Amino acid sequence: MAAAPVLGLPLVRVITCGSVDDGKSTLIGRLLYDAKAVTADQMEALAADSRRIGTQGAALDFALLVDGLSAERDQGITIDVAYRFFASERARFILADCPGHEQYTRNMVTGASTADAAIVLVDARGGVLTQTRRHTILAHLLGIRHVVLAVNKMDLVGHDEAVFARIAADFGAFAATLGLGDVAAIPISGLNGDNITLNSARMGWYQGPTLMEWLEQVEVTGLLEAEGLLEVKGLGAAGGGLRFPVQWVNRPGPDFRGHAGLIVGGHVAPGDDVRVLPSGRQTKVARIVTADGDLPQAVAGQSVTLTLADDIDCARGDVIVAAQDPAQVADQFEATLVWMADDALLPGRAYWLKLGTQTVSATVAVPKYRLNVDDGSHLSARTLELNGIGVAAVTTARPIVFEPYCDNRDMGGFILIDRQSHATVAAGMIHFALRRSQNIHLQASDVSPAMRAAALGQQPAVLWMTGLSGAGKSTIANIVEARLHALGRHTFLLDGDNVRHGLNKDLGFTEADRIENIRRVGEVARLMLDAGLIVITAFISPFRAERAMVRAMVPEGRFVEVFIDTPLADAEARDVKGLYAKARAGALKNFTGIDSPYEPPEAPEIRIDTSALSAEAAADLIIARLLG
Amino acid sequence: MRYDSIMSLSHLQKLEAESIHILREVVACSERPVMLYSIGKDSSVMLHLALKAFYPGPLPFPLLHIASGWDFAAMLAHRDMMVARHGLELIVAHNAEAAAAGINPMDTPTPVYTRLMLTDTLKQALADGGFDAAFGGGRRDEEKARAKERIVSVRGEGQGWDPRNQRPELWRLYNPMLHKGESLRVFPLSNWTEADIWEYIAAENVPLVPLYLAAMRPVVVRGGMLLLLDDDRLALRPGEVAEQRMIRFRTLGCYPLSGAVESTAATLDAVIAEMRVSTMSERIGRAVDHDPTASMEKKKKEGYF
Numbered sequence: 001m002a003a004a005p006v007l008g009l010p011l012v013r014v015i016t017c018g019s020v021d022d023g024k025s026t027l028i029g030r031l032l033y034d035a036k037a038v039t040a041d042q043m044e045a046l047a048a049d050s051r052r053i054g055t056q057g058a059a060l061d062f063a064l065l066v067d068g069l070s071a072e073r074d075q076g077i078t079i080d081v082a083y084r085f086f087a088s089e090r091a092r093f094i095l096a097d098c099p100g101h102e103q104y105t106r107n108m109v110t111g112a113s114t115a116d117a118a119i120v121l122v123d124a125r126g127g128v129l130t131q132t133r134r135h136t137i138l139a140h141l142l143g144i145r146h147v148v149l150a151v152n153k154m155d156l157v158g159h160d161e162a163v164f165a166r167i168a169a170d171f172g173a174f175a176a177t178l179g180l181g182d183v184a185a186i187p188i189s190g191l192n193g194d195n196i197t198l199n200s201a202r203m204g205w206y207q208g209p210t211l212m213e214w215l216e217q218v219e220v221t222g223l224l225e226a227e228g229l230l231e232v233k234g235l236g237a238a239g240g241g242l243r244f245p246v247q248w249v250n251r252p253g254p255d256f257r258g259h260a261g262l263i264v265g266g267h268v269a270p271g272d273d274v275r276v277l278p279s280g281r282q283t284k285v286a287r288i289v290t291a292d293g294d295l296p297q298a299v300a301g302q303s304v305t306l307t308l309a310d311d312i313d314c315a316r317g318d319v320i321v322a323a324q325d326p327a328q329v330a331d332q333f334e335a336t337l338v339w340m341a342d343d344a345l346l347p348g349r350a351y352w353l354k355l356g357t358q359t360v361s362a363t364v365a366v367p368k369y370r371l372n373v374d375d376g377s378h379l380s381a382r383t384l385e386l387n388g389i390g391v392a393a394v395t396t397a398r399p400i401v402f403e404p405y406c407d408n409r410d411m412g413g414f415i416l417i418d419r420q421s422h423a424t425v426a427a428g429m430i431h432f433a434l435r436r437s438q439n440i441h442l443q444a445s446d447v448s449p450a451m452r453a454a455a456l457g458q459q460p461a462v463l464w465m466t467g468l469s470g471a472g473k474s475t476i477a478n479i480v481e482a483r484l485h486a487l488g489r490h491t492f493l494l495d496g497d498n499v500r501h502g503l504n505k506d507l508g509f510t511e512a513d514r515i516e517n518i519r520r521v522g523e524v525a526r527l528m529l530d531a532g533l534i535v536i537t538a539f540i541s542p543f544r545a546e547r548a549m550v551r552a553m554v555p556e557g558r559f560v561e562v563f564i565d566t567p568l569a570d571a572e573a574r575d576v577k578g579l580y581a582k583a584r585a586g587a588l589k590n591f592t593g594i595d596s597p598y599e600p601p602e603a604p605e606i607r608i609d610t611s612a613l614s615a616e617a618a619a620d621l622i623i624a625r626l627l628g
Numbered sequence: 629m630r631y632d633s634i635m636s637l638s639h640l641q642k643l644e645a646e647s648i649h650i651l652r653e654v655v656a657c658s659e660r661p662v663m664l665y666s667i668g669k670d671s672s673v674m675l676h677l678a679l680k681a682f683y684p685g686p687l688p689f690p691l692l693h694i695a696s697g698w699d700f701a702a703m704l705a706h707r708d709m710m711v712a713r714h715g716l717e718l719i720v721a722h723n724a725e726a727a728a729a730g731i732n733p734m735d736t737p738t739p740v741y742t743r744l745m746l747t748d749t750l751k752q753a754l755a756d757g758g759f760d761a762a763f764g765g766g767r768r769d770e771e772k773a774r775a776k777e778r779i780v781s782v783r784g785e786g787q788g789w790d791p792r793n794q795r796p797e798l799w800r801l802y803n804p805m806l807h808k809g810e811s812l813r814v815f816p817l818s819n820w821t822e823a824d825i826w827e828y829i830a831a832e833n834v835p836l837v838p839l840y841l842a843a844m845r846p847v848v849v850r851g852g853m854l855l856l857l858d859d860d861r862l863a864l865r866p867g868e869v870a871e872q873r874m875i876r877f878r879t880l881g882c883y884p885l886s887g888a889v890e891s892t893a894a895t896l897d898a899v900i901a902e903m904r905v906s907t908m909s910e911r912i913g914r915a916v917d918h919d920p921t922a923s924m925e926k927k928k929k930e931g932y933f
């Protein structure tokens with residue numbers, strides 16, 4: 001399959017957007033019917049359903065062909081993205097059916113993320129509405145370059161050319177403000193099948209393509225663009241240098257090491273000079289391996305396995321790129337975010353960011369603005385709620401390899417995942433880097449963390465003590481450091497005293513400040529780790545997400561979470577500094593355990609039960625686990 | 629250097645590349661994947677894609693066959709041939725207890741039979757194997773409920789599907805993160821249609837159970853379906869006669885529940901030609917699906933593939 005010659009038809013992905021009752025389901029049903037994608041038994045079921053719950057009297061209600069799940073069918077609405085398949089003589093289509101309800105922005109964004117073309121549907125009686133603008137803005141935001149306005153229900157306006165011309169002109173003017181170049185408009189009747197696959201006799205004044213003809217030419221237009229025969233606005237995949245995110249390293253035996261992945265940009269041939277990002281190491285492509293034999297070249301869209309001329313580090317998450325035209329590497333970006341979860345964005349909180357095959361910890365700053373999708377204007381915002389769209393700075397714990405979304409969807413589109421619930425909470429599109437890791441393109445730094453650690457003769461680590469105030473973190477941390485020092489280890493203890501008074505003296509105890517406090521401590525710990533030290537920290541660090549963030553900042557296996565487990569009652573009874581008493585009296589706000597939560601670790605590397613162990617015994621145990 | 633920039637991939641090439649991408653993603657992100665192998669045409673294409681995805685290495689996961697005990701003999705032979713040819717690891721799961729208790733496709737009501745012999749057996753086998761990801765050959769064009777299924781779909785503790793609580797799936801980005809007790813069902817063929825499957829089988833010479841091609845075979849007409857007399861357990865009822873007819877199958881399951889169609893299409897090309905003019909969707913031959921509409925959704929909620 002990988003080898004030319006090309007077999008079969010072009011594959012075009014389309015989404016349909018429209019408001020409730022614009023006739024979207026009817027139109028799709030009609031497309032499926034006209035494309036003969038409806039089988040006899042489905043027709044029978046349709047006829048039966050039409051009689052039972054249809055809206056067309058004795059006639060077929062095509063909308064019933066596409067309404068899927070029983071719950072929503074009973075409510076008479078479509079609640080999620082559904083995929084439909086049909087074909088014409090000239091192309092194969094995958095159609096994402098997206099509901100038009102405003103609370104379901106996320107469904108449309110999901111459907112639009114993979115679409116080549118969008119059909120924006122309006123009711124001829126209503127013309128261009130707020131929803132029409134919203135759908136068009138979303139389609140544009142997700143980088144769909146082929147948009148057609150289908151003016152439906154022409155039968156209800158007497159097939160009047162003037163009505164159509166006015167709506168088409170309205171829409172054209174609006175599309176121009178978005179920079180949406182060339183948009184087509186087609187007058188149709190989904191109910192009667194006018195201008196869907198056949199030219200309408202009732203609208204002889206319309207000379208343009210039918211909807212099906214328009215859909216068929218989408219891929220051709222794409223090819224002309226790729227060939228440079230057509231003006232391209234922000235294009236993708238085919239032009240530009242190689243982009244090959246490594247999915248999986250294939251090592252069936254000592255003699256073969258292949259990098260499996262899908263080419264998301266450019267092309268590749270054996271002998272090509274490439275770089276492995278983010279490390280920046282340079283080599284050549286040795287072979288393009290497939291089960292159908294080695295290929296002389298491969299292009300965007302193909303799944304292949306590359307072998308490299310040199311035996312260099314290259315694993316899942318790395319991206320192999322053209323040496324002459326590499327992608328960018330950075331750890332801070334401006335991006336558009338579409339929020340998809342019931343829980344609003346919490347600026348500063350760590351989420352997982354997944355882009356291509358890279359998964360890193362990331363935080364989002366307070367949004368610069370929120371986008372009003374009805375008219376494209378900017379609103380001020382502190383956060384983003386379900387279906388909110390905004391622009392914000394995103395910072396990743398490690399530099400990632402990327403490209404602006406408008407240049408390459410696969411290199412610039414990402415999702416955010418909640419670290420606790422594992423829900424996909426947002427989709428993001430990168431605009432540009434705010435802080436570049438330019439030097440990474442040249443060569444990896446000469447003295448590596450491993451070399452520094454070797455010079456110190458030790459395995460660096462972060463011993464992260466977490467627990468309630470008064471649990472004994474500082475006491476135990478001090479003993480641990482003293483003993484390690486006596487054993488000739490190079491250590492550093494970070495605790496409230498040396499951090500809160502200096503580096504973090506601008507921070508208070510609100511949730512946001514606590515998150516920032518831990519983030520900074522994490523960054524310092526990471527630097528010290530790179531320097532080869534054993535870092536010991538003693539912070540309450542009450543939130544799982546922040547501890548997970550620090551864990552993700554440092555190399556795998558270097559983060560040792562030590563849970564100093566003391567029941568609240570014990571800690572409060574000890575109350576060495578008299579803080580619990582003050583908190584209970586209301587004199588201290590946001591005190592962990594009293595009016596601010598402590599989230600105990602779920603799987604700490606070490607758990608110390610202070611009701612069973614003395615501080616000395618606890619320190620011994622920690623050291624034994626660390627060095628053992 | 630000028631490369632063939634205008635070279636565009638055909639729909640089959642794109643579908644193949646995407647499926648391979650999905651297979652690799654899930655293998656890279658899960659601890660113990662497994663592939664459901666039902667030996668039908670979709671499974672055969674899925675296996676073919678998997679062999680390509682991990683070439684030149686071996687398949688990095690076992691195959692799981694849920695054997696009801698009423699599988700067509702030709703399917704078992706094909707299965708064993710594929711396993712031997714590619715050195716595959718095969719797990720066969722069978723509900724011996726239910727079989728011993730007399731559960732069978734002729735006498736037990738079909739919903740009960742499929743739940744005990746297929747759905748429950750599948751869930752048990754997945755739990756026993758500690759599998760955190762299972763590949764299945766489901767396609768979105770098969771049925772309305774499947775049209776909304778994700779490519780990578782999270783199942784809760786009971787392995788049921790909650791259509792209201794699915795993760796949005798954007799671009800090529802799948803979210804494989806799980807809590808304890810959760811698992812993934814993965815459908816690498818989501819975007820293939822029945823026509824794509826047949827065209828691909830023809831283009832790639834995908835090995836297939838011969839029952840998909842028409843031949844003279846012994847059948848009996850029962851309940852409007854043409855049933856193959858695959859072995860002597862399907863006893864003729866009073867008034868029924870065994871006859872030889874030219875038949876083939878569009879879909880294969882337990883032989884007493886899988887209806888054949890009369891056909892002269894003895895080659896792949898002939899099958900494809902017949903399909904182009906055919907007006908029946910493939911599940912029509914499957915007694916399992918002759919429940920009220922939207923029943924697939926109900927079965928999926930219970931944990932069926």
Ligand SMILES: Nc1nc2c(ncn2[C@@H]2O[C@H](COP(=O)(O)OP(=O)(O)O)[C@@H](O)[C@H]2O)c(=O)[nH]1
Pocket residue numbers: 018019020021022023024025026027055056063152153154155156188189190191192
């Ligand atoms: N007259 C007329 N009615 C239409 C047309 N298309 C759809 N309708 C009707 O508009 C209503 C809503 O259609 P439906 O397809 O369910 O809309 P959806 O909510 O956008 O999916 C139904 O009563 C349809 O029969 C059309 O072209 N002409």
